[in-house]
Amino acid sequence: MSQSVLFVCLGNICRSPLAEAALRRECAASELTVIIDSAGTGDWHVGQPPDERAQATAARNGLDIGHLRARQVTGSDFHDFDHIIALDNQNLRDLTTMRPMKAVAKLSLLFDHVAGRAGEDVADPFYGEVEDFDQTCAEVTEAATTIRKLLEASQGEPI
Numbered sequence: 610m611s612q613s614v615l616f617v618c619l620g621n622i623c624r625s626p627l628a629e630a631a632l633r634r635e636c637a638a639s640e641l642t643v644i645i646d647s648a649g650t651g652d653w654h655v656g657q658p659p660d661e662r663a664q665a666t667a668a669r670n671g672l673d674i675g676h677l678r679a680r681q682v683t684g685s686d687f688h689d690f691d692h693i694i695a696l697d698n699q700n701l702r703d704l705t706t707m708r709p710m711k712a713v714a715k716l717s718l719l720f721d722h723v724a725g726r727a728g729e730d731v732a733d734p735f736y737g738e739v740e741d742f743d744q745t746c747a748e749v750t751e752a753a754t755t756i757r758k759l760l761e762a763s764q765g766e767p768i
């Protein structure tokens with residue numbers, strides 16, 4: 610049974626494309642069939658590739674995100690995805706506000722899937738330095754491992 614996961618940040622050019630790529634790599638090495646995508650709550654960067662600094666940290670960590678293009682989260686995403694995972698608490702609040710009444714998707718915070726980090730934000734690296742992008746990449750890579758394990762354990766049940 611396939612499951613689907615949508616990662617959501619603000620601009621869909623830094624954090625969520627890295628999370629998407631990290632979970633893709635995790636799942637490629639497993640038996641899981643998972644549909645993985647990412648989106649932003651904002652529309653400023655729609656159609657654009659990820660931030661060059663995010664592409665560079667991805668490449669340093671063996672991930673390729675250059676083909677991804679930013680899009681804004683839509684109401685249908687709440688029906689099309691089993692899981693929508695917010696990168697920070699503001700993203701989660703915005704998603705909760707726009708969540709349709711009969712949504713299928715289970716909303717969660719990325720770090721709620723990582724032991725000892727519940728409730729924490731993946732900090733926005735957009736106004737930061739190279740090191741901030743590397744930290745983002747390390748954080749979403751760690752989370753991707755635990756999310757992949759949860760998906761394997763749930764066998765299609767909500768995580």
Ligand code: 4NP
Nearest residue numbers: 618619620621622623624735
């Ligand atoms: P992201 O980072 O949400 O991780 O993609 C940002 C990208 C763009 C902006 C803010 C955060 N912005 O204000 O344009």
